[in-house]
Amino acid sequence: MTRMLQPVLAGVVTTVVGFASSFAVVLAGLRAVGADERQAASGLLALCVANGVVAVWLGLRQRVPIVVAWSTPGAALLVATGTVQGGFPVAVGAFAVSGLLLTAAGLFPVLGRWIASIPTPIAGAMLAGVLLDLCVAPVRALAEIPLTAVPVVLTWALLSRFARRWAVPVALLVAVAAIALTGPGLGAVDVRPVLEVTVPSWSAQAMVGIALPLFLVTMASQNVPGMAVLAGYGYRPPLRGILVSTGLASTLGAPLGGHAVNLAAISAALSAGPDADPDPARRWIASVASGVSMIVLGIGSGLATALVLLSPPLLVEAVAGLALLGALASAVVSAVADPEGREAAVVTFVVTASGLTLLGVGAAFWGLVAGGLMTLLHRRGKSARTPADEAPVDETVPDRDQDRGPDAGEGGPYMPQPVRPAGRTG
Template sequence: MSAAGRDGIGDFIQPTSAGVLAAVVGFASAFTIVLQGLAAAGATPLQAASGLMALCVVKGLLGIQMGWSSRLPISIAWSTPGAALLIATGVPAGGFPAAVGGFLVAAGLIILAGLWPMFGRSVGRIPMGLASAMLAGVLFDLCLAPVRSMQALPWLTLPILLTWALMLRFARLYAVPVSVLVTFALIGWSTPLPDLAAAWPRPEMIVPVFSLETAISIGVPLFIVTMASQNIPGLAVLRGNGYHPETGPIFIVTGMGSAVAALFGGQAMNLAAITAALCAGPEAHPDPNKRYRATVAAAATYIVLGLGASYAAAFIAAAPPRLIQAVAGLALLPSLASALAGALTTETERLPVILTFTVAASGIGFFGIGPAFWGLIAGGALMLVLHRAS
């Protein structure tokens, strides 16, 4: 009798339900950030919808393939910090095609990290405090959005904030998804909406434009935040649950997937960090050898959700920007808290870390290159000076 025949129905229901939950929570918590990031980089609503759909479908296909082939609960996600980086960076010279060129540079660097172990180890030697401070600087202004929305639209923002706070108290995992639902209900009540029936899913290929400016201002920071804030924590989640996959093949596959998604407008893919715990932990199945089924179920759910990307984009495009920014800011608060905690861990690095954070949060770039890159350079330079002085 096959393994499937020996399994009880609970061996399928538990991991499947955990996987579906992980996908729904992951999508609902961050899709507004992805759409905002792509729009901030110059994407039209159709291009943003195409990018979101590409990310969902490609990471779904990769998740199914990696789960079945490795029998490990390897969860693939989009780079939420990368989307936040795009919001902070803005439209590059050359518009969205130039941003897509930056996405492809980041994808190439991820592949290189998998093919060339020495390069991957070198990236891993970037002080975590500096990488975390750069991410915190990128996120800081975005996390002020709920306060700004409260000033501009108090009666619409207050229910969202109260919902978020109450869900944090009683059902933390659902705080952002339920807040998104409340936001959508308020938008539907207060805003004329477009004809959603006309928003059919449609991939749109973007011809990339490459330039040194976007490679440095988008490609390199996108690669660093993806590695530092997604891939490294994602590996930690797997190892914490007793799984020790080879990192090289994972980086190669996610880098190639990122390249494919980039051609249709998606920014980057990586190991899941937060929702990965739902699929790799005992909640997915008591038997560690059967938890990979949860990641396969999550991947299949992402494909289904991706087919509705055009509807989500049309809805977001018609909504008051302040409200969308507010719920996105709430979704990013845990990432900001984690980044700040990681940045300030080592006392001897705090001045370089604060300099990195300050420059990255300033919103000021030079020579067409965004502040995230300059924050990392400034903090790294000060760290070298202080290290040599000591």
Template structure:
């Protein structure tokens, strides 16, 4: 019984940390994309179910601790992209899922994503995340009496119990909301699970400006690092199966408001590491348990959405920003650590962070385009080394 309980507990913790640390980012992103409160709740539920089903199927079939998550960087991307209307956003979500499936069927497409220079991909992600990570600072200037306790709790837990820092900050935010919420604030809000179908609208500019960047962010910031984490623990799942499963789940969940699911990158170690189970061959129990737990947590999507509706938007964004600080730090290091390619990374970061939009296409696409073009230009202009002249004998 003790051998079985350890990976089960690890799986429950994996799901709790993954859900509590970023569901605010997801809800804020869906709302920014134009979702109503019921559509956002439906999207969160669809993501939880999709994540859970894929984790269970892959874990049982491959007997590997393959943790699945929603695309947190993708949700952050939605926050920085002008709202096209939710039906058009759903079209972009469907395209993202279809491209992930295509990457599974077409290995050259997956290799093309992997060929994007790492500094450029990291800089695009950093440009997306920075705006959201500034929210705690903004919250301190506008609602300091609510933001200060949240930030202090986060800082204290980050020092002594890092894995619980964001969940703890969320609890502090819930307390602050409960103290300041008007009486009857939840009246008329559906607390039970909500499932709402949204028919997609196909808009080329939205598909290019939201769907393609969402696919690139999900692949470069979630699937590729997720495979690296698993490889670091000695697991090498079949990438094709992972992409086909997560892409299909993403496309299906999109019709109910979910944006994208993928390999877990941050929480993957909780299920794949030795803390979950000393025996590597039994750690798949943890990832399967995490999938079951995520489906259960999805039943609280309506309540989570109600919490967001009761709070000042900047407070939820502040919690989301705290949750993404580590991701921003990793992205900045990946973008600017190496001298080679730094100029292209700077251009990518600046254009992405600027928020510019051309032809209705958002800044993430143009940042990646500008940085990739500069990378190619500088690489082509690099002179070939001059062969050394042979030394003549005297």
């Protein structure tokens, strides 16, 4: 009996941890681009249902533990972008276009190869710049609302040492307790699940400022690493079916407020690893259970939204920032790992983190443009050199580049190597 329940329990844990760790980021992102209370609650419910349906469909069809999630980095991008001209309907239109781009990446492999050709330092730096503002929120919260922020941050710090998987969910529970003790209560708040249709509209600024960066962040930070995690456990499902399914789900969920559905990255290891089941052929049960659990949790999206609305905005951002610290660390490492790409990566990071809005387009796009131009400039300058231009080499001095191995040089495609994630090996 225990053996039968093991993958089911693993799937439930995957969903609870993923939902509790990042739903505050999703709500903060939707509110930042103009969603009201009902629209934000509807967006969260739409994402839960879309995630669950696609996970169940892919799991039953391919018998592979494919966990589907919302784009947490994409939600952080929305926070950094802020309200766009035209309000939430324009943002919804951008969500739909981003979903169509994900679908196109599955139907036309050349588009996926273009995304993979973005140098790793540039992709990592753009993501780091997007995440920075939220990740400093815990520090600001400690200074501005210490009575509620200190217990939350201390809980997270202690559990990150002894039970890392539960650090953010338990910190969220502490935040909920603080809200219950200091807030006005839930009596006046409608906690029923809600679906609110927003008729999308489109603008060129939103396409460039939201749709394109959302597509790029979702591909580079979720789908590509998610495939690498699955490959690390020996699973190689066809990426085409995953991109088409998640892209269509994103497009259909956009009018209800959902921003992006994609392959899970970090939480995928919870269902794909040996903790889900010793038999790799049975681990798909965990992903199906995860999908069903996500649909059930979606019913509570109204309550989750109410808790966020009743709390100080900075406290919500602080919890979201704690959830994203690991993603920020990974992004920074990938941005500076290649010495030859560091200058372009730093330029990308600085421009993205600046919050610059130019011609109505947000900083994430301009950071990508600035980093790309720096990369091209350095490559052109390097290719223009001739042997006569190079300084004489003193053969008595060891060449420092000799120890860098064959992978030294320009940043390659943003395709992580399939390395087994850290953790127990069964």
